[in-house]
Amino acid sequence: MGLNAMNKVMSNKLHIALYIAPAxxxxxxxxxxxxxxxxxxxxxxxxxxxxxxxxxxxxYITGIQDSKFWDSALHSxxxxxxxxxxxxxxxxxxxxxASKIKGADLLRKIYLIPMLLSSVAIAQLWIxxxxxxxxxxxxxxxxIGIENPPNWLADPTIVLFAIFIPILWQYAGFYxxxxxxxxxxxxxxxxxxxxxxxxxxxxxxxxxxLPLIKEVVSVTIVLAIVGSLKYFDLIYVMTAGGPNGxxxxxxxxMYKLAFNSYNFGYGSAIGFLLLIITMVVxxxxxxxxxxxxxxxx
Amino acid sequence: MGGxxxxxxxxxxxxxxxxxxACSGSGSEDASSASGETEVKFMHLWPEGSSKKxxxxxxxxxxxxxxxxxxxxxxxxxxxxxxxxxxxRVLSTSGDLPDVGMxxxxxxxxxxxxxxxxxxxxxxxxxxxxxxxxxxTAEAYALDGATYGLPLELNIVSLYYNNAMFEEQGLEPPxxxxxxxxxxxxxxEEGIQPIALGNRDAWTxxxxxxxxxxxxxxxDTLNKAIDRSGSFEDPALVEAAAxxxxxxxxxxxxxxxxxxxxxxxxxxxxxxxxxxxxxxxxDLPNYTTNESVPQEFRDSVDYMNFPTVEGEGDTQSFVxxxxxxxxxxxxxxxxxxxxxxxxxxxxxxxxxxxxxxxVIPATKVDAASLDLPQMYIDILNELNGASNITLFADVQxxxxxxxxxxxxxxxxxxxxxxxxxxxxxxxxxxxxx
Numbered sequence: 011m012g013l014n015a016m017n018k019v020m021s022n023k024l025h026i027a028l029y030i031a032p033a034x035x036x037x038x039x040x041x042x043x044x045x046x047x048x049x050x051x052x053x054x055x056x057x058x059x060x061x062x063x064x065x066x067x068x069x070y071i072t073g074i075q076d077s078k079f080w081d082s083a084l085h086s087x088x089x090x091x092x093x094x095x096x097x098x099x100x101x102x103x104x105x106x107x108a109s110k111i112k113g114a115d116l117l118r119k120i121y122l123i124p125m126l127l128s129s130v131a132i133a134q135l136w137i138x139x140x141x142x143x144x145x146x147x148x149x150x151x152x153x154i155g156i157e158n159p160p161n162w163l164a165d166p167t168i169v170l171f172a173i174f175i176p177i178l179w180q181y182a183g184f185y186x187x188x189x190x191x192x193x194x195x196x197x198x199x200x201x202x203x204x205x206x207x208x209x210x211x212x213x214x215x216x217x218x219x220l221p222l223i224k225e226v227v228s229v230t231i232v233l234a235i236v237g238s239l240k241y242f243d244l245i246y247v248m249t250a251g252g253p254n255g256x257x258x259x260x261x262x263x264m265y266k267l268a269f270n271s272y273n274f275g276y277g278s279a280i281g282f283l284l285l286i287i288t289m290v291v292x293x294x295x296x297x298x299x300x301x302x303x304x305x306x307x
Numbered sequence: 308m309g310g311x312x313x314x315x316x317x318x319x320x321x322x323x324x325x326x327x328x329a330c331s332g333s334g335s336e337d338a339s340s341a342s343g344e345t346e347v348k349f350m351h352l353w354p355e356g357s358s359k360k361x362x363x364x365x366x367x368x369x370x371x372x373x374x375x376x377x378x379x380x381x382x383x384x385x386x387x388x389x390x391x392x393x394x395x396r397v398l399s400t401s402g403d404l405p406d407v408g409m410x411x412x413x414x415x416x417x418x419x420x421x422x423x424x425x426x427x428x429x430x431x432x433x434x435x436x437x438x439x440x441x442x443x444t445a446e447a448y449a450l451d452g453a454t455y456g457l458p459l460e461l462n463i464v465s466l467y468y469n470n471a472m473f474e475e476q477g478l479e480p481p482x483x484x485x486x487x488x489x490x491x492x493x494x495x496e497e498g499i500q501p502i503a504l505g506n507r508d509a510w511t512x513x514x515x516x517x518x519x520x521x522x523x524x525x526x527d528t529l530n531k532a533i534d535r536s537g538s539f540e541d542p543a544l545v546e547a548a549a550x551x552x553x554x555x556x557x558x559x560x561x562x563x564x565x566x567x568x569x570x571x572x573x574x575x576x577x578x579x580x581x582x583x584x585x586x587x588x589x590d591l592p593n594y595t596t597n598e599s600v601p602q603e604f605r606d607s608v609d610y611m612n613f614p615t616v617e618g619e620g621d622t623q624s625f626v627x628x629x630x631x632x633x634x635x636x637x638x639x640x641x642x643x644x645x646x647x648x649x650x651x652x653x654x655x656x657x658x659x660x661x662x663x664x665x666v667i668p669a670t671k672v673d674a675a676s677l678d679l680p681q682m683y684i685d686i687l688n689e690l691n692g693a694s695n696i697t698l699f700a701d702v703q704x705x706x707x708x709x710x711x712x713x714x715x716x717x718x719x720x721x722x723x724x725x726x727x728x729x730x731x732x733x734x735x736x737x738x739x740x
Contacts, residue, residue, distance in 0.1 A: 057418045057421075058402065058418070059399050059418040059419060059421075059422055059424075060395060060418050060421050060422040061422065087451075100324060137568075137571075140566070141563075141567075141571070142562035142563030142566070142567075143500065143561060143562050143563070143575070143580065144559075144580075160564070161562055161563030161565070161566060162566065163507075163563065163565075163566025163567075164563035164564065164565035164566030164567070165563075165566075166721060166723060169566065249507065249566065250507060250508075252507055252565065252566075252717050253507075253565040253566065253712075253717040253718070253721050253723075254508070254714045254715070254717040254718035254721065254723060254724075255714060255719075266710065270706065270709075270710055271706045271707045271709075271710045272418065272707070273706075273707060274708040291457070
């Protein structure tokens with residue numbers, strides 16, 4: 011189809027509507043309507059089965075005063091902080107990978123492997139790694155003379171950090187891939203020019219490459235923060251938020267309320283609060299990391 | 308996965324099942340009007356793939372029932388455990404419950420009974436099934452004076468131990484809590500972790516607390532604390548919580564038990580890494596008939612009733628409870644037939660379940676007349692002589708309070724809470740109800 015024919019099709023409103031309809035329908039049914047419904051259920055006293063009783067904003071007020079919710083929110087924010095900090099490591103790795111070192115291709119593929127595994131498989135893998143008696147980690151620690159290695163998933167003071175590691179590991183490949191693609195996009199001539207002017211590899215990385223992919227970095231920061239705030243999978247499988255809430259995050263707390271305590275109304279309210287918090291944070295992060303000038307090569 | 312996704316999944320499941328039920332609903336009406344037959348819809352949760360033996364027994368019972376009751380056919384639907392729970396919930400909101408289905412006791416059926424969805428079955432229990440159930444089992448399905456479920460399974464908790472490991476250390480199985488502490492110390496000295504416990508699931512730790520409470524305070528103290536005629540601040544219950552921490556401080560349980568799932572603890576017991584394991588009778592096949600477990604291990608496993616504590620307690624008092632039971636839908640159009648089928652099923656299941664599926668039914672079983680492994684016969688005899696069965700605490704409590712109980716159990720075992728704080732957390736949660 012030529013460009014003219016394309017324009018003709020797209021100028022017809024009916025055609026536009028037809029093309030959009032399937033996707034719009036799916037998104038509405040699967041995302042927007044449930045979103046509104048969950049906000050609405052949050053106004054109810056409802057066990058998920060019986061009758062719903064309208065109680066106004068009571069669930070939301072309880073949520074705002076619920077210390078367990080704020081504990082889990084703190085854990086989610088900690089995860090967001092660590093995810094964002096770890097971006098620096100991924101960026102460094104990508105810069106090295108992109109600078110034509112030997113085996114870069116192979117390494118890039120290796121970093122991607124965790125992304126190909128399902129979350130449950132990753133969780134099962136790390137449960138085995140962390141097993142206090144027979145896990146590979148404690149076996150190693152004992153072999154180098156540490157007599158009482160930590161009980162990684164049972165100790166409330168370290169469980170949260172123990173669980174962050176597989177989460178960060180899980181997404182490393184994803185961010186490295188994004189950075190790698192962005193770095194490869196930088197015209198070789200710019201780097202060449204810098205080199206001729208006598209810039210060191212470090213200067214090239216920090217003064218030329220980094221500023222040029224600033225926009226990509228700001229997008230990954232948003233992705234990392236939002237992804238962390240709504241994070242659920244590994245925590246649910248590995249600790250279910252335990253022991254006694256020490257690794258609870260907002261999404262797992264919501265799940266617990268709705269499906270373990272049969273408190274659907276309150277669970278929905280928490281889900282909606284989670285949505286609001288995530289949106290507010292997204293807007294703030296976008297504002298802070300916004301780049302004014304557009305980069306054109 | 309955030310709120311959005313969970314809801315997405317739910318909504319699509321809802322849409323799909325509404326479609327399904329709409330289709331099957333209209334189909335069955337056609338069938339009954341055309342042939343003059345009555346169709347009873349029955350939903351259970353033992354699929355052929357994962358519970359072959361259960362599945363076969365159910366099919367045999369259905370075939371027998373249909374042969375004996377001309378004109379009545381059973382329309383069967385089988386789902387796996389979690390899917391079953393989800394579907395039941397969805398069907399209940401659209402008023403499309405099957406005529407006969409499976410439910411769990413106490414806390415689970417509360418919302419269904421509150422929504423007037425299950426039919427009271429007291430007439431069956433008083434007439435056709437009078438004296439059929441082990442005392443205390445049907446009561447677990449009672450709410451406000453009426454009974455809404457006919458129990459099919461009964462599980463009691465015992466302390467299983469590895470006799471070979473005990474003999475190797477020259478130790479005797481402990482008959483008292485004090486001896487248990489000595490055994491714990493002896494195993495620890497040999498570098499063997501004494502008791503397998505996977506407390507990530509927390510109901511496992513709850514079993515220990517419940518038994519200690521039962522032995523120290525008698526059969527009723529805990530029940531009364533839960534139904535609010537007593538208190539969790541009762542000295543016996545606080546003492547039970549203190550004893551839990553004494554066991555923890557003596558390193559009685561395997562390393563990192565609060566981070567281990569029950570499955571992981573089980574595998575430690577079954578791979579002879581830990582000699583003791585407190586679990587219910589649903590695990591009996593692993594110690595008797597399950598061919599995939601090494602014969603040598605099965606031969607070395609034995610069980611004991613939970614020990615007495617400070618010379619107190621009745622070892623014939625058990626922690627346990629019925630598993631699934633049958634309900635009949637209040638809105639059923641074929642309620643009489645559905646009730647007949649439910650009663651027939653319970654009786655037939657009681658006769659066949661142990662021998663054919665290894666499940667201890669909630670109906671009384673004459674152990675002597677059956678060809679069973681010795682451990683089954685012993686446990687069935689224990690059941691006949693049981694002075695009391697206390698229902699699992701997290702099942703007795705409402706789902707909200709149960710969550711507080713389970714969280715507190717983890718905190719108690721993790722030494723994050725004192726026994727007094729543990730009692731207070733329960734009192735706070737229960738007084739809110």
